[in-house]
Amino acid sequence: MPxxxxxxxxxxLGILFGLGTLLLNILAHQSPAWVExxxxxxLFQGIRYVLDGSTxxxxxxxxxxxxxxxxxxxxxxxxxxxxxxTFWTKVGYYLVHLAGxxxxxxxxxxxxxxxxxxxxxxxxxLGLDVQPVETRVLWQELRTExxxxxxxxxxxxxxxxxxxxxxxxxxxxxxxTIRVRVEVWLNAQGFPVGGRVRGRFIYPAGTLFKFGASxxxxxxxxxxxxxxxxxxxxxxxxxxxxxxxxxxxxxxxVCNFIAYIACAEDSNVYIAYCARLDYWSTLSHACWQSDPxxxxxxxxxxxxxxxxxxxxxxxxxxxxxxxLAPRLRYQVYDSYLKAQGIKAGMLNYDxxxxxxxxxxxxx
Numbered sequence: 001m002p003x004x005x006x007x008x009x010x011x012x013l014g015i016l017f018g019l020g021t022l023l024l025n026i027l028a029h030q031s032p033a034w035v036e037x038x039x040x041x042x043l044f045q046g047i048r049y050v051l052d053g054s055t056x057x058x059x060x061x062x063x064x065x066x067x068x069x070x071x072x073x074x075x076x077x078x079x080x081x082x083x084x085x086t087f088w089t090k091v092g093y094y095l096v097h098l099a100g101x102x103x104x105x106x107x108x109x110x111x112x113x114x115x116x117x118x119x120x121x122x123x124x125x126l127g128l129d130v131q132p133v134e135t136r137v138l139w140q141e142l143r144t145e146x147x148x149x150x151x152x153x154x155x156x157x158x159x160x161x162x163x164x165x166x167x168x169x170x171x172x173x174x175x176x177t178i179r180v181r182v183e184v185w186l187n188a189q190g191f192p193v194g195g196r197v198r199g200r201f202i203y204p205a206g207t208l209f210k211f212g213a214s215x216x217x218x219x220x221x222x223x224x225x226x227x228x229x230x231x232x233x234x235x236x237x238x239x240x241x242x243x244x245x246x247x248x249x250x251x252x253x254v255c256n257f258i259a260y261i262a263c264a265e266d267s268n269v270y271i272a273y274c275a276r277l278d279y280w281s282t283l284s285h286a287c288w289q290s291d292p293x294x295x296x297x298x299x300x301x302x303x304x305x306x307x308x309x310x311x312x313x314x315x316x317x318x319x320x321x322x323x324l325a326p327r328l329r330y331q332v333y334d335s336y337l338k339a340q341g342i343k344a345g346m347l348n349y350d351x352x353x354x355x356x357x358x359x360x361x362x363x
Contacts, residue, residue: 011100018103048195253351
């Protein structure tokens with residue numbers, strides 16, 4: 001049984017820790033070069049080694065342990081509550097301790113990963129001139145990517161137009177395989193890749209889908225978590241995306257870009273096909289938005305039947321799982337991204353299109 005007052009003292013420390021870290025984060029955004037040198041390429045690399053050398057060695061997702069810890073905290077808060085005479089005393093007790101716990105989580109979020117939001121922009125470090133992509137270029141890119149996808153699929157299954165519904169083509173040791181692809185590309189661009197980021201599947205299937213996510217990087221345990229209910233064709237790009245977060249990149253469009261560019265030219269045709277199909281989906285949606293009539297009447301009839309079958313299989317798989325409060329989730333995450341300096345909010349996911357064009361123009 002803790003001493004009376006000690007719990008309140010820890011709660012106040014948690015609140016101060018969270019508020020102090022939020023203030024430091026504001027200052028960090030004023031000095032991205034400093035953050036890049038001392039945090040992203042410094043302290044954060046040490047954090048990666050510590051997490052990957054400890055919890056990263058456990059044979060199951062530490063995501064589960066985190067939430068078990070939250071439950072234990074709630075139970076202890078209730079069981080160890082002191083005797084309180086009035087209703088408002090009880091309210092004050094729970095509010096202070098919950099605020100302390102929230103402050104602790106906010107502080108840990110930034111120290112374990114979140115300060116990377118303030119690092120030097122990815123495109124600046126690569127010398128990329130990122131500009132909005134002209135509609136004409138988007139359509140040209142879509143047609144080119146469609147031909148490449150079709151050729152890759154032909155190598156895999158010939159003229160078979162049935163959906164690729166199983167994991168028969170998966171590489172052995174898939175997690176290690178995707179990690180190596182991401183690490184090799186980042187190293188080649190001069191980015192450090194300390195540690196050994198994990199990419200683990202979360203079950204039961206549909207757990208992350210309920211919150212509108214196909215994957216999530218959980219900074220408190222330092223691992224990428226991928227929705228177990230994803231169609232196999234989507235699992236590898238999702239894993240590469242979450243691992244990219246784990247190596248210190250917070251921008252969603254950047255992580256989509258890394259997942260694509262690190263795997264699109266892979267010698268394993270299945271990995272290349274999955275990466276390009278993911279990118280093709282974003283590209284085709286952008287073209288549809290630019291001209292729905294042109295897409296439906298002129299382009300869609302030219303899409304190879306095998307690619308259409310794969311997209312239909314992915315949609316069917318996704319339809320099995322329902323999202324909780326999708327509009328609220330969108331608004332919350334959109335606001336969160338904007339608060340971290342990503343002005344486009346949820347639209348940032350589509351920044352991969354601009355990054356790919358800038359990358360190709362620079363080569």
